[in-house]
Amino acid sequence: MSKTKSRYLRHSMLTIVLGLVLYLALGFGSRSFEAYCPFGGVESLWGLFTTGEFSCALGPLNLSFLLALLVLTLLCKKAFCGWACPIGFLGELSARLGGWVWKKRPRIPAGANSSLKLLRYAVLVVALFFTCRTGELVLRGYDPFFLIFSGFGHGSVGIVSVMVLSGIIIGMWIVPMFFCRYLCPMGAVFDPFSRIALLRVARDTSKCTGCGRCSRACLHDIPVQNLQTVRHRDCTNCLDCLDACPEKDALQLRAEL
Amino acid sequence: MRLPTFVIPVLVTLALLAGYGLRTSFTRPTTVQTFAKGTGATATFVVDGVRCKGTAMFFSSLYEDIPGILGIETFATERTAVFSYDPKVITRDRIQAIMETPIPFEDGTTSRVFKCMSVR
Numbered sequence: 001m002s003k004t005k006s007r008y009l010r011h012s013m014l015t016i017v018l019g020l021v022l023y024l025a026l027g028f029g030s031r032s033f034e035a036y037c038p039f040g041g042v043e044s045l046w047g048l049f050t051t052g053e054f055s056c057a058l059g060p061l062n063l064s065f066l067l068a069l070l071v072l073t074l075l076c077k078k079a080f081c082g083w084a085c086p087i088g089f090l091g092e093l094s095a096r097l098g099g100w101v102w103k104k105r106p107r108i109p110a111g112a113n114s115s116l117k118l119l120r121y122a123v124l125v126v127a128l129f130f131t132c133r134t135g136e137l138v139l140r141g142y143d144p145f146f147l148i149f150s151g152f153g154h155g156s157v158g159i160v161s162v163m164v165l166s167g168i169i170i171g172m173w174i175v176p177m178f179f180c181r182y183l184c185p186m187g188a189v190f191d192p193f194s195r196i197a198l199l200r201v202a203r204d205t206s207k208c209t210g211c212g213r214c215s216r217a218c219l220h221d222i223p224v225q226n227l228q229t230v231r232h233r234d235c236t237n238c239l240d241c242l243d244a245c246p247e248k249d250a251l252q253l254r255a256e257l
Numbered sequence: 258m259r260l261p262t263f264v265i266p267v268l269v270t271l272a273l274l275a276g277y278g279l280r281t282s283f284t285r286p287t288t289v290q291t292f293a294k295g296t297g298a299t300a301t302f303v304v305d306g307v308r309c310k311g312t313a314m315f316f317s318s319l320y321e322d323i324p325g326i327l328g329i330e331t332f333a334t335e336r337t338a339v340f341s342y343d344p345k346v347i348t349r350d351r352i353q354a355i356m357e358t359p360i361p362f363e364d365g366t367t368s369r370v371f372k373c374m375s376v377r
């Protein structure tokens with residue numbers, strides 16, 4: 001696969017996924033678009049263990065997707081986020097749109113970036129706490145996936161939902177992958193699996209010229225040019241760094257234990 | 258070991274297909290209502306409006322006092338309701354008509370809450 005083809009292929013896959021979710025969201029399919037959310041699988045676990053029933057609008061597809069994606073994450077990091085998540089795709093499109101608007105995008109200092117990433121663990125804990133407590137998806141009204149594809153449907157909380165979604169969209173224009181980096185609870189679930197994943201981008205230091213194009217291409221601000229292998233938990237194996245690298249085989253996809 | 262880059266989209270596609278295929282192993286009804294004992298015919302309706310546990314329970318409650326309905330299982334994510342019924346007492350068309358009857362509200366208005374999309 002040539003360099004340009006990997007991004008075309010990725011965007012084609014994401015467009016198909018986005019189309020399928022929209023198809024379900026518009027009511028054409030026989031199931032709810034929420035069935036595609038693997039975080040629903042996490043939220044349904046408590047209900048399944050305690051009462052043997054799925055919570056609220058969750059179902060078997062949420063759980064089976066969750067299990068399949070955890071295995072996928074063990075194999076190739078957060079590839080779901082980069083290759084098949086509709087919100088990740090919208091975040092990427094927003095980031096690229098923001099890239100045209102900003103001549104020089106403001107960068108979040110590394111320390112603040114790391115600290116802000118703790119927010120997604122807080123979102124995870126809050127989401128699980130309220131779901132376990134009430135058996136309802138009470139955070140639906142603040143979930144961009146639900147708000148966008150349901151068109152602020154049942155469960156949204158009026159002006160608050162509008163403000164939250166607007167904040168997330170503005171955030172994604174300013175900071176690439178703002179929601180994925182700081183707020184996505186599914187990302188928090190994937191984190192430990194992603195750290196030990198088998199497939200990673202590796203840098204051949206003898207061929208790398210240190211031009212830094214790989215780091216600049218990374219929407220998650222991973223300093224690829226300084227790493228021997230990309231073990232970073234946020235890497236989605238989107239392969240944009242490989243696309244950006246001007247040196248032949250300086251960056252490679254490798255399987256390493 | 259060096260790998261070709263197409264491995265990633267292949268694995269993602271396989272994972273999504275595996276997730277879809279595995280769903281039957283975890284199938285559980287959203288609600289189960291048994292109104293009368295006995296065995297009868299079954300009919301599966303795809304119902305627009307059965308979205309969650311709350312709407313599924315409300316849907317089932319419409320049939321609580323209807324003669325001939327033995328039980329209902331609902332599956333919210335599939336928007337389906339599986340009816341067990343006595344075909345000598347009630348027909349599929351009657352079951353469908355009941356779910357599509359406008360529901361009167363306390364303020365005097367009525368609304369059609371459920372709509373049958375298909376019957377299996």
